[in-house]
Amino acid sequence: MLAHMLTVIVFTLLGGLGYTVLFGLLENFSAKRAAAKHTVGQFQQALPLVIAVSLLLIAMRVINKAANAQGMQEYWLLINLQLLIMMYTDLMIDSFFAFLILKIVDGITFAATGAMTAVVWLVFIIVGLALFYESHYARGWSPDNPWLFALPPLVIDAGFWLVIRLAYHTQWYLVIINFVSFTIAMLVIFFNGRSQRSSEQVMARLTHETQFDALSGVRNWAMFQNDLTKAYAKATTDKPLGVMTFDLDHFKSINDEHGHLAGNAALKAAAQGLDAMLQNADPHYHVYRTGGEEFAVILPNTTCTQAKQIGLNALACMRGLQVATQAGTLNLTASFGMTLAQVDDRDATMTFRRADQALYLAKNAGRDRLAIDKNILPA
Structure with a gap:
């Protein structure tokens, strides 16, 4: 029994x-x-x-x-x-x-x-x-x-x-x-x-803490490295890969003149505002914080024409963002650099560096604008 x-x-x-x-x-x-x-x-x-x-x-x-x-x-x-x-x-x-x-x-x-x-x-x-x-x-x-x-x-x-x-x-x-x-x-x-x-x-x-930036709320550098490597491996001529980088304009001045709280608020507003806009365009688009005021976006399965329009939309989105400070409302702008992965790119890092170089062209041309490779679009 x-x-x-x-x-x-x-x-x-x-x-x-x-x-x-x-x-x-x-x-x-x-x-x-x-x-x-x-x-x-x-x-x-x-x-x-x-x-x-x-x-x-x-x-x-x-x-x-x-x-x-x-x-x-x-x-x-x-x-x-x-x-x-x-x-x-x-x-x-x-x-x-x-x-x-x-x-x-x-x-x-x-x-x-x-x-x-x-x-x-x-x-x-x-x-x-x-x-x-x-x-x-x-x-x-x-x-x-x-x-x-x-x-x-x-x-x-x-x-x-x-x-x-x-x-x-x-x-x-x-x-x-x-x-x-x-x-x-x-x-x-x-x-x-x-x-x-x-x-x-x-x-x-724990996963969220290791994958997301605590201040801005978007994905962090480690996630960017991982996701860009995967997206680059999947990219083909029929499914091109775009990479966009951007910096907040005059971020150091914002910190110096309005304080670090205003600077933090500006970073958060820029990251989350642009991320929301991108998610409406395609749920596979995400904003990553790659440095202090530096951000990047991975654009999988995106043609040159589509990427250009996304960049222009991002530029307009950023111009519409504002942050309240003790001195009044602060209007935000950002500079954008963009490129598409090329056949002769050795790896994803080479694609990312080219987007970063385009970003510096946009900044040197007066900021608040978009550069695609070596072409700077009118402000």
């Missing part, structure tokens, strides 16, 4: 944890697929997950049918695990249509047992809807809230096993051990999930 009890607990625990890992992998795959195909609908995004979980439930029913022929202990163990999978899915899935499809598949697999009467179907749907509704609309619901995440499935599972006991006169031993194993698995899933999310939040903060 002890050996069987441990087997049920371990099997349910490992099966439940394994499913949460699979569910997370399927969610990530679905999200990446949706991003690649520019899919925005929740159901379309969840489709790979729905297909995989449906196949898993059908496979479990096939296994359960074979287990039923061998003995009731294995049969009820698999039923219990399927309940755990169903309720976890009801709580975690986002799309209502995906939820409905999986509910139908759940019902069909249980109907194959011969136990799905009209009343059971009704209870089955109501319970599933209750879990889905709770996870989407209940105030304070979170997978980190034990009362709203773990407790409802435990109550439902207790009710299920009580009904099984009364309807089929199942041994109390089987009822209790399956409920205990469900409880242990659900609690371990809860604490494991909470621990993982906490670790992910810490990693996200």
Whole structure:
């Protein structure tokens, strides 16, 4: 009896944890697929997950049918695990249509047992809807809230096993051990999930600190090096790569005349204002802070004509930015240098240096203007 009890607990625990890992992998795959195909609908995004979980439930029913022929202990163990999978899915899935499809598949697999009467179907749907509704609309619901995440499935599972006991006169031993194993698995899933999310939040903060400039809020020099190298490796004649650099004009004078707080505000306004403009043009465009008042922009898959227009838009955007100081409103301007990667460039550094040289041409020509390679556009 002890050996069987441990087997049920371990099997349910490992099966439940394994499913949460699979569910997370399927969610990530679905999200990446949706991003690649520019899919925005929740159901379309969840489709790979729905297909995989449906196949898993059908496979479990096939296994359960074979287990039923061998003995009731294995049969009820698999039923219990399927309940755990169903309720976890009801709580975690986002799309209502995906939820409905999986509910139908759940019902069909249980109907194959011969136990799905009209009343059971009704209870089955109501319970599933209750879990889905709770996870989407209940105030304070979170997978980190034990009362709203773990407790409802435990109550439902207790009710299920009580009904099984009364309807089929199942041994109390089987009822209790399956409920205990469900409880242990659900609690371990809860604490494991909470621990993982906490670790992910810490990693996200650390990643942000190592990839973003604390003052301006845009990406930093390390990110620029990494992203430029990758973009340069992907660049072709059909998918040209542009690089734009810019400096705030008269930044030293701003610091000297208005103080470092005004200088910091100017840097932040310039970086974030231009980054917002670029993001509206193309989500792949980002501003990087590469030095004190020096910034750069990577323009992947951008032609010379497109890059020129982006540079002119950036020039106009910068002219529209203002910073409040004690002496009054300060109008910002910047000088821009731009180039496209060439076939004879040895590496990404050579492309970047050419953009930087164009920037100095713009500054020497009077600032507040754009230079593309050796050509200075009129102010």
